[in-house]
Amino acid sequence: MSLAERKAVAAAIDELHDGKAEQSSVTDAARAVLEDSQERGGGICMQHIDKIYPGNATKALDDFNLDVKPGEMVVLLGGSGCGKSTALRSLSGLEDIQAGRIMVGGQDVTSVPANKRNMAMVFQAYSLFPHMTAVQNVEFGLEIRGLSFKERHRIAMEKLELVGLVDQATKFTQQMSGGQQQRVALARALAISPRVLLLDEPLSALDAKVRVQLREEIRRIQVETGTTTVFVTHDQEEALSVADRIGVMNHGRIEQIDAPQTLYQRPSTEYVATFIGVTNRLPAASNGDEALVFGRCVPLIEGSARGDEVTALIRPEALTIDTSGRTSAIGEKAQVQSIHFLGSHIRVDAVLKDEVWTRANGGKPLEVTVQCSSTGAPDGLAVGGDVTIVPLPVPALAV
Ligand SMILES: Nc1ncnc2c1ncn2[C@@H]1O[C@H](COP(=O)(O)OP(=O)(O)OP(=O)(O)O)[C@@H](O)[C@H]1O
Numbered sequence: 001m002s003l004a005e006r007k008a009v010a011a012a013i014d015e016l017h018d019g020k021a022e023q024s025s026v027t028d029a030a031r032a033v034l035e036d037s038q039e040r041g042g043g044i045c046m047q048h049i050d051k052i053y054p055g056n057a058t059k060a061l062d063d064f065n066l067d068v069k070p071g072e073m074v075v076l077l078g079g080s081g082c083g084k085s086t087a088l089r090s091l092s093g094l095e096d097i098q099a100g101r102i103m104v105g106g107q108d109v110t111s112v113p114a115n116k117r118n119m120a121m122v123f124q125a126y127s128l129f130p131h132m133t134a135v136q137n138v139e140f141g142l143e144i145r146g147l148s149f150k151e152r153h154r155i156a157m158e159k160l161e162l163v164g165l166v167d168q169a170t171k172f173t174q175q176m177s178g179g180q181q182q183r184v185a186l187a188r189a190l191a192i193s194p195r196v197l198l199l200d201e202p203l204s205a206l207d208a209k210v211r212v213q214l215r216e217e218i219r220r221i222q223v224e225t226g227t228t229t230v231f232v233t234h235d236q237e238e239a240l241s242v243a244d245r246i247g248v249m250n251h252g253r254i255e256q257i258d259a260p261q262t263l264y265q266r267p268s269t270e271y272v273a274t275f276i277g278v279t280n281r282l283p284a285a286s287n288g289d290e291a292l293v294f295g296r297c298v299p300l301i302e303g304s305a306r307g308d309e310v311t312a313l314i315r316p317e318a319l320t321i322d323t324s325g326r327t328s329a330i331g332e333k334a335q336v337q338s339i340h341f342l343g344s345h346i347r348v349d350a351v352l353k354d355e356v357w358t359r360a361n362g363g364k365p366l367e368v369t370v371q372c373s374s375t376g377a378p379d380g381l382a383v384g385g386d387v388t389i390v391p392l393p394v395p396a397l398a399v
């Protein structure tokens with residue numbers, strides 16, 4: 001809740017105390033909005049949560065733990081069915097949990113019903129009322145909280161301004177584009193000044209350009225309002241671009257949670273390394289601190305496996321291509337299969353030439369993907385050409 005908003009609610013409550021307003025226009029709910037706003041920005045702590053849906057053999061959440069700092073945006077990322085929506089729904093109180101504790105702003109809300117948790121959720125489907133205008137949709141939650149018309153209209157217009165839709169306020173939502181409808185849904189969620197904002201794939205029904213635009217807006221608004229937010233998506237790029245931290249989920253729990261860059265550069269498990277971005281799986285020998293990959297010593301991430309036959313997980317940009325044909329102890333000969341020009345960079349797919357790699361790969365030629373900047377591509381790079389793949393000394397995970 002902004003300072004102005006807080007003052008307005010406080011003024012409304014004062015009015016009530018002065019007897020100027022009718023009891024029906026400003027209720028206890030409005031007071032609760034004010035009190036809750038003081039808690040807003042409070043962090044989330046989900047501890048040891050188990051969730052089993054009736055009739056299911058496996059747990060949808062299995063000792064799930066999540067800490068979100070006040071005002072932080074955490075993105076949950078993971079394959080279909082890994083429990084992302086269940087985590088959000090359990091946090092909001094829409095699902096009962098079988099074990100664990102949920103704290104918000106230092107308060108135990110585990111047994112508090114959903115409508116008392118002061119959280120707002122935005123789903124993939126806009127779930128707006130089609131027979132209402134944009135502003136009426138945004139006002140709705142404030143109306144059921146008992147705010148006066150004047151007050152709820154003022155807050156609704158402020159939120160529509162925040163999402164850039166003031167000029168569309170009186171339009172029926174069914175006459176709006178998908179992107180506009182999702183903005184209305186976002187304004188409606190923010191109107192109640194939730195302590196926590198939960199977004200479950202809010203952008204997945206939108207086309208690529210609107211998606212990018214709206215995710216930037218969501219992030220701007222989230223930072224501006226300081227609302228503690230959990231955002232669920234399938235889209236890696238979306239997660240990497242907006243999150244303070246990303247939690248990668250697998251089988252009902254978070255496997256790693258870290259800042260986007262850390263998660264990408266220092267994945268702690270094979271699942272995380274292969275889930276985010278492209279990863280080459282290259283045979284290597286490791287002493288736990290360093291690995292020998294194609295004759296090059298590569299530093300290893302903590303927790304890496306050791307042994308003479310491990311797999312180093314190496315990003316495409318941590319490999320370089322040499323087209324000079326020079327013989328060297330460092331690097332491995334390969335043949336270029338395809339070259340993809342991607343604007344700012346080039347992605348090259350190649351297969352290793354030495355039969356030893358094919359045998360080690362179960363009889364299939366070992367494919368390697370290399371990425372270089374489009375201005376830094378070596379001369380003579382061509383499909384079918386022979387090249388040498390050379391690892392860079394960038395930290396990698398060995399498994
Ligand atoms: N209402 C339900 N009843 C029974 N099982 C459910 C129910 N909702 C979800 N599940 C199961 O719980 C597990 C987690 O589902 P959830 O919807 O949380 O996954 P998700 O990560 O959000 O997936 P998606 O990316 O496809 O949305 C899945 O195995 C799913 O089949």
Ligand SMILES: [Mg+2]
Nearest residue numbers: 084085086200
């Ligand atoms: Mg889901």
